[in-house]
């Protein structure tokens with residue numbers, strides 16, 4: 001009798017152990033990041049000369065913490081801002097390591113790239129001419145942003161609970177290639193990650209799309225999340241109690257058309273929410289298993305530009321070129337010339353079903369299409385605007401064609417000039433590195 005009990009206990013222990021080993025947990029947190037102090041200077045359009053006059057809806061930081069059966073965690077933090085900076089992500093990562101033991105590679109940031117959100121200093125500082133007091137104010141607002149991101153993660157960790165995760169793919173057609181060249185690629189895929197409680201209650205929807213959040217233009221002075229903000233509101237209204245998290249894709253050359261009005265932004269938000277809803281009604285792939293994360297940093301070299309060019313810009317009429325030249329010459333004079341851009345690349349794999357590639361900067365769509373082709377056997381979400389947004393990241397094709405994403409945008413980001421032709425290979429090599437680390441084999445990769 002005693003022996004039978006012992007065996008039963010062993011079987012129970014083994015069965016419980018197996019359930020715990022495959023059991024996924026998810027926690028979700030949200031925090032408003034609409035600045036609560038005035039004035040709010042909006043980021044994204046160099047032509048704006050006055051601060052925001054109000055808001056259409058709140059903007060948010062949202063966090064999704066996923067934990068596998070072994071207790072390994074990853075957190076995805078989405079934000080309704082133009083782009084985060086290295087200063088902000090470093091601060092948040094240090095805090096999350098101290099508080100929750102999260103390593104750098106386990107923390108994934110994304111910015112929706114809304115052009116109706118507050119300035120995130122010092123991103124695009126060439127476009128701003130703040131007085132010292134105004135700058136102090138902006139820095140204080142940024143501090144609030146980092147605190148709210150941490151609050152969202154705290155809440156997500158506190159609400160970790162058993163969850164069912166599934167993945168599906170839909171499409172939405174409103175993004176166009178704004179360069180309008182002959183070969184004008186787009187990526188209309190809408191990956192959707194669904195999180196529900198074991199009883200089926202929907203808890204979170206994470207979705208991705210590649211399109212600039214520039215439906216509203218420089219004449220808009222109302223804080224809002226552009227079409228992505230409207231899409232999240234639409235989904236959260238339709239599913240009370242669930243959080244909707246938008247992850248921006250490789251939208252460097254992707255934009256909405258036509259645009260310019262709140263009605264346009266609301267309509268695109270509705271279209272994207274409908275695409276997500278459609279995925280939720282379809283059969284989705286179950287996502288479970290071990291979490292694997294990887295983070296690497298490469299350097300993207302700039303083409304050398306003679307100092308004479310910047311000395312000439314310094315005395316020219318273009319105030320943006322003047323400010324860029326001041327920075328470049330200052331860096332040179334203090335012995336640390338800007339020759340390249342540190343570039344983080346990150347990856348997350350959940351079991352063998354879902355893989356997220358997180359690229360920094362304003363990545364053009366060629367990268368998403370290429371990575372999806374290289375790893376065609378995988379269920380991929382490829383995001384741009386992750387971690388920090390420090391410049392556009394053109395592909396070799398876009399670089400050779402020239403134009404705004406290859407060249408002129410560098411002025412506003414305070415960068416010295418276009419990247420060298422090695423830019424695409426450097427990014428793809430870094431992607432291959434993180435993919436190897438998460439156990440991903442390329443289906444057809446080769447330069």
Ligand SMILES: [Zn+2]
Pocket residue numbers: 113212252362
């Ligand atoms: Zn942009």
